[in-house]
Each structure stands twice: as structure tokens, then as C-alpha cells.
Amino acid sequence: MELKNKGLYVEAQKKIKVYYKGIEVGEYYADLVVEDLIILELKAANCIVIEFENQxxxxxxxxxxxxxxxxxxxxxxxxxxxxxxxxxxxxI
Known part of the structure; x- marks a missing residue:
């Protein structure tokens, strides 16, 4: 809400298609995409692990x-x- 209140364009749960060798194999859902420039991934875990960074x-x-x-x-x-x-x- 705060990002939108600041006048930024924010998309929640934006679908991102996944390709392997030019073939669509699935999709991701990014938590927030701001101004089509920045992806925000939100977690509530004990700590950040390498899997989150790879994601x-x-x-x-x-x-x-x-x-x-x-x-x-x-x-x-x-x-x-x-x-x-x-x-x-x-x-591709």
C-alpha cells in the first residue's frame, strides 16, 4: 500500500513464464513487481537461505x-x- 501511496505502479503476484530451451515449462509468481523495474520477494523465515536467493x-x-x-x-x-x-x- 505504501508504494502505491507514493505513486508507484505495483503488481502483486505477477506471473512470470519459465522457459527451457525455448519451450514454456511453467510459471513463477513474484510477490511484488514495482514499476516493471524491481522485484520484491517477501519472506518470514528464521533467516535468508541460498534457495531464496536463487529464487x-x-x-x-x-x-x-x-x-x-x-x-x-x-x-x-x-x-x-x-x-x-x-x-x-x-x-529466445
Whole structure:
């Protein structure tokens, strides 16, 4: 709500198609996508684990977004920022 109140375009549970060798094999759902630029992935876990970081990197690879923020609101709040430049993405 706060992001929208600031005038930003926010999409919740945005579907991201997943491809393998040019064939659609499934889909992800990103928690929040802001201005089609930043993916926010929200967690409530004891800590951030590598699987969460890999998840957001996969989201970045499947979109035109280059920046992802992983926010954990668990026991000890923490965050990670991930960047995956569009120039490194393989487009099929």
C-alpha cells in the first residue's frame, strides 16, 4: 500500500513464464513487481537461505527487471539485493 501511496505502479503476484530451451515449462509468481523495474520477494523465515536467493535470481532472469530485493521479516529482519543485468540474459 505504501508504494502505491507514493505513486508507484505495483503488481502483486505477477506471473512470470519459465522457459527451457525455448519451450514454456511453467510459471513463477513474484510477490511484488514495482514499476516493471524491481522485484520484491517477501519472506518470514528464521533467516535468508541460498534457495531464496536463487529464487529471486531466477525471477530476474525471466523478466526485464535487473534488480531484486529479498526481504525477510522473520526473527531477525534482513534483506539482500540481487542484480542481474539484461545484457547477460539469453533471449529466445
Amino acid at each position: 529471486i535470481l531466477n525471477y530476474l532472469k525471466g523478466t526485464n527487471c535487473e534488480v531484486g530485493l529479498l526481504l525477510n521479516f522473520g526473527t531477525k529482519p534482513e534483506f539482500r539485493r540481487k542484480v542481474f543485468e539484461n545484457s547477460r540474459k539469453i533471449r
